[in-house]
Amino acid sequence: MFTGIITGVGRIAAAHDLGSSLDHGKRLTLEAPAGYLDDVGLGDSIALNGACMTVTTLTPASNRFTIDISAESLDKTAGLDQPGGAVNLEKALRAHDRLGGHIVSGHVDGIGRVVLFERVGESWLLQVLAPASLARFLAYKGSATVNGVSLTVNQVDDQTDGCLFSINLIPHTVENTALGSLQAGSRVNLEIDLIARYVERMLSAGINFSAKESA
Numbered sequence: 001m002f003t004g005i006i007t008g009v010g011r012i013a014a015a016h017d018l019g020s021s022l023d024h025g026k027r028l029t030l031e032a033p034a035g036y037l038d039d040v041g042l043g044d045s046i047a048l049n050g051a052c053m054t055v056t057t058l059t060p061a062s063n064r065f066t067i068d069i070s071a072e073s074l075d076k077t078a079g080l081d082q083p084g085g086a087v088n089l090e091k092a093l094r095a096h097d098r099l100g101g102h103i104v105s106g107h108v109d110g111i112g113r114v115v116l117f118e119r120v121g122e123s124w125l126l127q128v129l130a131p132a133s134l135a136r137f138l139a140y141k142g143s144a145t146v147n148g149v150s151l152t153v154n155q156v157d158d159q160t161d162g163c164l165f166s167i168n169l170i171p172h173t174v175e176n177t178a179l180g181s182l183q184a185g186s187r188v189n190l191e192i193d194l195i196a197r198y199v200e201r202m203l204s205a206g207i208n209f210s211a212k213e214s215a
Contacts, residue, residue, distance in 0.1 A: 004150020052106025
């Protein structure tokens with residue numbers, strides 16, 4: 001479980017195929033900021049651009065760790081298959097941590113496309129086109145996760161080819177996450193709000209919340 005508050009920006013130092021076919025995934029070597037891995041152990045969860053991954057090897061002295069990512073995960077995420085790319089890092093939430101963003105599972109629900117990323121005053125306007133299947137989960141002033149960053153939706157526009165939503169990024173967010181490298185056309189990992197997911201499931205299942213219903 002995560003919060004969407006990025007705790008470091010890493011880099012994909014290397015990507016090695018785990019097999020010769022498209023059914024095989026990759027082993028990624030990640031380079032983290034100095035000291036970032038001091039409290040990390042083998043088997044710990046770290047979110048990479050919003051996708052929860054398991055630490056498989058660890059070399060704190062060189063600030064590097066590896067993760068194995070399956071072919072399925074590669075197919076359902078963006079930005080986790082090429083060396084050199086900057087990635088947002090977040091360690092798993094601990095029971096005594098502050099919930100500074102919102103509840104994030106680290107499971108990518110879909111891939112969006114950046115339509116606009118431009119400076120407006122002191123901040124930045126980010127517009128992302130989400131798949132139509134996620135439209136019902138996006139709401140004005142609701143929460144959404146973009147490449148692992150917990151953000152507030154400022155505007156929603158349902159379109160024929162998806163749902164265009166807008167976000168305002170303050171300078172701190174742009175400077176301290178990998179979102180600053182986005183541009184029109186960039187593919188981003190999206191995770192919808194966990195509460196919205198359960199509400200949609202209960203409504204679609206036709207569950208009766210009447211107080212008269214017996215336990």
